Amino acid sequence: MTEPIYPIDILRHKRDGLSLSDAEIQSFIRGVVDHTTSDAQIGAFLMAVWLRGLDARELATLTQTMRFSGEVFDSAPLHAFTVDKHSTGGVGDKTSLLIAPIVAAVGFASSPRLAVPMISGRSLGHTGGTLDKLETIPGFRTQLSLKEFAEVISQCGASIVGQTPSLVPADRILYAMRDHTGTVESPNLICASIMSKKLAAGLNGLVLDVKTGSGAFMSRYEDSKHLARLMVATGEAAGTRTAALLTSMDEPLGRFSGNWVEVRECIDILKGIRHPMSADLIELSNILAGWMLYLGGLAATPEAGTALADEALQNGSAYKAWLAMVALQGGDVAAFDDPAALHKPTATRILSAERSGYLAAMDCTEVGWCVQRLGAGRTTPGEPVSAAAGIEMHAKLGTWIEAGQPLCTLFSDDASLIDEPFTMLRRTLQIADQSPVRQPIVRSIITAETLR
Structure with missing residues (x-):
């Protein structure tokens, strides 16, 4: 007969620097999801992980347990290479609003076919969340069932949604608690959070935008690189083609930082209006989208993918994909006629x-x-x-x-x-009096090959 596992024992073990067993991690996450583990215990667990860390096995078990803590999205009926992008967060970081329609515009009617099932979050620490930005669009629904999620993607090639109670519920709870327990910046918790959501979306490919600099959760380049390596290894081990770009976050990305103002900026770009202050946002969005197109087999190189992405912005096809996605998720596209008025x-x-x-x-x-x-x-x-x-x-x-x-x-x-x-x-x-030395927007790239 299996002996019971108590949360207090798990907390003591990790507090004392011991490696948690698979059974202990699985038991704790079950308690998070069924609410038998208290908020105080969850906070203590997060802090213990922040202070003591996780070894590779513990991190893999935590990620997989969170991934399967609820329903998972079955992407097979889409008959497409499913690819997504995730950013570790920064100020004015709104690239998802551009990338999803860009990749859908280029890839959904192509062969091989690409689709973008994007599961995003809300504000965390000083960083605004993609969902908060999207919900400033009148009527836009970010909380879709998995069936609705699939229906939107099947019609326009992309959908951006939040974590429903049925999808990765463990992360939804831990994500909110990290924001208020001083544990946002833990590389292990960031990795488990991001990768559990992405793997639950049934992805074939994933591009990670790992920020480094004074506006990143991890300001030191070496810390950001460590996180990137963790996530690439986790994704590749799960059978998902994964690449991480370490990108500069020493100033706000683009022109605006906020919620609706960031949506406004992206609408301008999608309409072909290129304000000089948005140049870095456009450049990074095209690079990230280019990598997604490359992983999905639509471009021979990431650079060729970047060119395809910019073409979709300039010819208006990305804007058409954006309008289709917003309308299918209940948003009022008439708001985009004069976004400055809203x-x-x-x-x-x-x-x-x-x-x-x-x-x-x-x-x-x-x-x-x-x-x-x-x-x-x-x-x-x-x-x-x-x-x-x-x-x-x-x-x-x-x-x-x-x-x-x-x-x-x-x-x-x-x-x-x-x-x-x-x-x-x-x-x-x-x-x-002196001009500063500026870092390139992409500082380095990590793939499965560079991990070896």
């Missing part, structure tokens, strides 16, 4: 440069917290977020700024929320 903030303030010089540095995470404190992020699980709140950057690192020139504009639904982030931005946006 979700107007009630309070704005411009931060201008106090001296001339180059925009030389910033703590990008601090900028992210400013966005959160303007109302675009959460302080407690389930808290509503503002559609209008956010920041518009008027300069990139290395730009020459004249005294009095606007550096950024702050938006909020509550004028009383602007003072603190305004002061924070004044402190962190640094102007100097």
Whole structure:
């Protein structure tokens, strides 16, 4: 007869640096899902993993147990190579809104056929969530059943949804708790969270955008590289072709950071409007989409895939795919006729440069917290977020700024929320006489071959 496993014993074992057995990990996750494990015990487990780490076997078991903690998506009826992209998160990181329609536009009517089943999350730490952005579109539904998810993909080639109670329920619970227990940045927990969702979506290919720099959850390059290697190894071991791109996050990506304002920026790009401040966003989105097209066999090289992605943006086919996906998920596409007219903030303030010089540095995470404190992020699980709140950057690192020139504009639904982030931005946006040395947007690439 099998002896019972108690949560307190599991916590003690990991607290003391012991390796947890498969049975212990499986028992704990079962308790998370059936709510017999308390929030206090979940928080203690997360902190113990943060402090003590997991070995390769523990991480594999945790990921697989989370993956199969509920239903899994059967992608076989789509008769397509299913491919997705995931970012570890950054400020203004809205590439999913562009990549899903780009790959659907290029790949869904092609041979081999590509489809994008994308399962995304909500705000975590200083980072806004893709679902929060999409839900600023009137009527857009992010909570679909797996049957509805498949129906949308079968008609337009892509769908972006959240974790329903039936899909990876263990991660849905742990994800929310990480945000409020100081354990967001754990590489093991990030890996298990991301890969359990992606593997549950029945993916054939996965491209990971692993951020590094002052705005990333892992600011040190070596830490980001370690996480990337963990995830590539986990994906490949599960039979999913996986590549990770380590990308720079030393400043907000693109022009806007927030919720609706980020959707607005992507709509402009999909319509062919290319604001100079969106150049880095367009470049990275095309690169990531190019890798997805390459893994799916539609491009001989990632570079050829990048060219196909940009062509889809320029010829309008990506915008058509976007409109189709939004309409199929209940969204009002008429909102895109004049996106600047929707979700107007009630309070704005411009931060201008106090001296001339180059925009030389910033703590990008601090900028992210400013966005959160303007109302675009959460302080407690389930808290509503503002559609209008956010920041518009008027300069990139290395730009020459004249005294009095606007550096950024702050938006909020509550004028009383602007003072603190305004002061924070004044402190962190640094102007100097020398132009900074900038990192390339893609710093390195990890694939199964580079793991060997």
